[in-house]
Amino acid sequence: MGIDRRGFLKLFGVGIGGALSGSLFLPNPSRGEVIIPKTEFLGILVDTTRCIGCRSCEAACAEAHHLPVPDIDDLSVFEKERKTTVHQWTVVNRYETEKGEVFVKRQCMHCNQPGCVAACLVKAMEKRKEGPVTWETNCMGCRYCMPSCPFEIPKFEFHSANPKIQKCNMCWERLKKGEKPACVENCPEEALLFGPRRELLEEARRRIYQKPGNYISHIYGEHEVGGTGILYLSKVPFEQIGFRTDLGTTPYPEYTKGFLYAVPLVLLLWPSFLIGVNALTKHEGERKGGRMR
Amino acid sequence: MNELATHGEIKSLKDLFYFIRKELKPKGKIFTPFNVISFPIILLGAFLVILRLAKGLGSVTNLSQEFPWGIWIGFDVMVGVAFAGGAYILTFVVYILRSERYHPVVRATVLNGFLAYVFYAGAIFLDLGRWWNIVNPIIGNKFGVNSVLFLVSWHFLLYMISLFIEFSPTVAEWLGLKRIRKILASLTIGAVIFGIALSTLHQSGLGALFLMAKDKIHPLWYTEFIPVLFFVSSIFAGLSMVIFEGTISHKVFSHQIDPEHQASFDRILIGLGKGCAGALFVYFFMKVLILIHGKQWPLLATPMGTWYLIEVIGLVLLPCVLFLHGVRYQNLTVIKMAAILSMIGIIINRLNYSIIAFKWYVPLSERYLPSWMEIVITLSIIFTEIWVFRWVVNRMPVLKESPEWVLEEKTVEKGIALRKEAPQWKVSAM
Numbered sequence: 001m002g003i004d005r006r007g008f009l010k011l012f013g014v015g016i017g018g019a020l021s022g023s024l025f026l027p028n029p030s031r032g033e034v035i036i037p038k039t040e041f042l043g044i045l046v047d048t049t050r051c052i053g054c055r056s057c058e059a060a061c062a063e064a065h066h067l068p069v070p071d072i073d074d075l076s077v078f079e080k081e082r083k084t085t086v087h088q089w090t091v092v093n094r095y096e097t098e099k100g101e102v103f104v105k106r107q108c109m110h111c112n113q114p115g116c117v118a119a120c121l122v123k124a125m126e127k128r129k130e131g132p133v134t135w136e137t138n139c140m141g142c143r144y145c146m147p148s149c150p151f152e153i154p155k156f157e158f159h160s161a162n163p164k165i166q167k168c169n170m171c172w173e174r175l176k177k178g179e180k181p182a183c184v185e186n187c188p189e190e191a192l193l194f195g196p197r198r199e200l201l202e203e204a205r206r207r208i209y210q211k212p213g214n215y216i217s218h219i220y221g222e223h224e225v226g227g228t229g230i231l232y233l234s235k236v237p238f239e240q241i242g243f244r245t246d247l248g249t250t251p252y253p254e255y256t257k258g259f260l261y262a263v264p265l266v267l268l269l270w271p272s273f274l275i276g277v278n279a280l281t282k283h284e285g286e287r288k289g290g291r292m293r
Numbered sequence: 294m295n296e297l298a299t300h301g302e303i304k305s306l307k308d309l310f311y312f313i314r315k316e317l318k319p320k321g322k323i324f325t326p327f328n329v330i331s332f333p334i335i336l337l338g339a340f341l342v343i344l345r346l347a348k349g350l351g352s353v354t355n356l357s358q359e360f361p362w363g364i365w366i367g368f369d370v371m372v373g374v375a376f377a378g379g380a381y382i383l384t385f386v387v388y389i390l391r392s393e394r395y396h397p398v399v400r401a402t403v404l405n406g407f408l409a410y411v412f413y414a415g416a417i418f419l420d421l422g423r424w425w426n427i428v429n430p431i432i433g434n435k436f437g438v439n440s441v442l443f444l445v446s447w448h449f450l451l452y453m454i455s456l457f458i459e460f461s462p463t464v465a466e467w468l469g470l471k472r473i474r475k476i477l478a479s480l481t482i483g484a485v486i487f488g489i490a491l492s493t494l495h496q497s498g499l500g501a502l503f504l505m506a507k508d509k510i511h512p513l514w515y516t517e518f519i520p521v522l523f524f525v526s527s528i529f530a531g532l533s534m535v536i537f538e539g540t541i542s543h544k545v546f547s548h549q550i551d552p553e554h555q556a557s558f559d560r561i562l563i564g565l566g567k568g569c570a571g572a573l574f575v576y577f578f579m580k581v582l583i584l585i586h587g588k589q590w591p592l593l594a595t596p597m598g599t600w601y602l603i604e605v606i607g608l609v610l611l612p613c614v615l616f617l618h619g620v621r622y623q624n625l626t627v628i629k630m631a632a633i634l635s636m637i638g639i640i641i642n643r644l645n646y647s648i649i650a651f652k653w654y655v656p657l658s659e660r661y662l663p664s665w666m667e668i669v670i671t672l673s674i675i676f677t678e679i680w681v682f683r684w685v686v687n688r689m690p691v692l693k694e695s696p697e698w699v700l701e702e703k704t705v706e707k708g709i710a711l712r713k714e715a716p717q718w719k720v721s722a723m
Contacts, residue, residue: 121443141422148505158351
């Protein structure tokens with residue numbers, strides 16, 4: 001991509017502080033309202049037709065985040081569909097489909113409007129301006145992010161006295177240095193492409209148009225749950241390679257928005273109503289303040 | 294028995310310490326069946342709590358990545374808070390609608406509500422993986438204002454304070470603090486109004502927690518109206534709990550209650566039953582509307598559909614009919630049975646959202662079942678709450694009459710007013 005990421009990220013650094021303090025008491029801004037965004041989320045395009053299942057990304061991810069490095073020559077792991085774990089932020093699965101073997105890398109989808117972020121009551125889960133969804137140690141360990149994630153990505157260390165939420169952070173610490181995510185850098189088949197989400201979508205569409213026989217006409221993550229930072233291309237329908245296609249296109253925070261908007265109303269109107277009723281039921285001759293025990 | 298309280302104010306701090314030390318000693322028999330059963334369980338529970346804090350949640354719970362919330366959330370918090378709803382409904386009836394009939398049960402209900410919040414909402418503390426960060430949403434490290442749980446946590450805290458203020462005059466009467474009692478009593482109405490608003494929001498907020506689990510909760514249970522359903526169900530859950538707890542308290546502490554109140558209790562139960570029937574009917578009606586609106590008919594023929602029908606027909610409609618029957622024929626046994634049924638219904642309902650209808654598609658072998666240690670800790674929380682409740686009831690004027698000086702003060706305060714209104718509340722009491 002022809003963007004100087006270093007300068008681009010620096011600029012963000014300055015902006016983040018001001019933007020965060022300003023938006024502290026405002027509901028999530030709906031990013032869909034901006035027509036030409038000044039800043040864009042970074043993301044990864046995963047082309048499953050190119051993936052050969054070498055699991056280099058798994059090893060690179062583990063190394064980058066000081067997790068136990070898996071033995072990538074062990075092919076037995078493909079026998080069962082795996083989910084990410086507290087030790088594995090990304091996993092590659094193998095699927096038998098109508099068009100043969102397909103390998104799919106899974107990790108956090110870095111939603112545009114993540115459920116986990118809306119769930120977090122201490123903003124330990126945070127959607128960075130640059131795109132990654134990251135976790136911080138001011139977390140209470142309530143695990144509300146887990147049922148709120150449509151992809152069931154946050155993993156909790158149940159067997160630790162000082163437990164953390166473990167999940168892919170799109171190599172946030174590398175991004176800050178201007179480097180690409182470790183998995184992208186170590187993919188030998190260029191199945192992973194890193195860049196601004198909008199450009200990734202264009203590239204994905206280009207690939208579909210140029211080789212319509214190679215792909216189904218669906219970019220997973222373009223609209224799912226309001227759009228995700230990680231986008232997928234496939235030659236078979238996504239149900240066949242372990243994706244849920246029933247998640248809808250509504251961003252997950254929208255589901256609680258109505259309730260949260262009702263809160264100030266109830267807090268304002270309910271007490272006034274109660275005071276009114278209390279005044280109405282007041283018996284004659286009673287002193288101000290009501291008859292208490 | 295508490296001479297200080299009856300004879301007048303505590304003059305110095307030394308008096309206060311002496312008095313409290315005296316009150317801390319156990320009263321009554323020690324080796325009752327309840328104590329013999331509950332004490333070892335509490336001890337074991339305390340040991341398991343230490344184990345949990347030292348070794349992490351996985352050492353005592355069966356929680357997994359698939360089922361991050363177990364009975365400590367689904368039962369202790371969700372059900373405990375629903376059952377504590379009696380406090381906000383009764384304070385509404387007594388202090389806002391000024392229905393004097395229910396006054397005798399208000400103190401016990403508020404105390405029960407307060408303790409329920411302290412213990413069952415306190416169970417969150419055990420469930421938090423990083424419990425030392427529990428103050429973060431309060432002190433602002435950081436404020437996650439977009440989160441439903443942020444609202445719920447603040448409301449728990451504020452509501453606990455409101456309930457304590459509502460209960461505080463009783464504590465002042467126990468300590469014989471005349472002036473302080475007067476000040477605290479003047480705060481009651483404010484605390485009640487604030488408390489009702491808070492309850493409305495966090496009872497429904499507990500339901501709103503599940504709104505983002507849209508893809509994980511069975512479509513027969515998932516609806517955008519979960520918050521409303523949780524709020525309405527907290528009404529009959531709370532009232533049923535008042536019936537249940539009141540019936541037991543009036544047996545166990547019968548020597549503390551004067552005969553006049555003992556007699557009025559039956560009428561109170563019938564009134565509460567009427568309220569339950571109404572709330573249950575509204576709830577049932579909403580359930581039906583949501584079912585029709587959601588066009589989920591075919592799902593009723595599945596095993597989960599049967600489970601749904603058991604909940605809605607057997608544990609909502611049936612107790613509703615029983616309550617109506619009990620009220621119509623003044624049959625207290627039927628009312629009490631209906632109360633227990635509707636309480637079971639609440640337990641099933643809350644567990645459905647958090648555990649049973651949650652990820653219903655996961656095969657049985659991988660599903661969450663509480664470990665015996667989770668159950669022991671839950672039981673010890675319940676037993677400890679009952680111990681504290683008993684301790685308070687045995688000492689403070691919760692069920693028994695307030696000390697003489699309070700009654701005297703009240704008569705002086707509104708001597709004429711009382712005589713004027715006397716005929717009026719006779720009418721309302723019919």
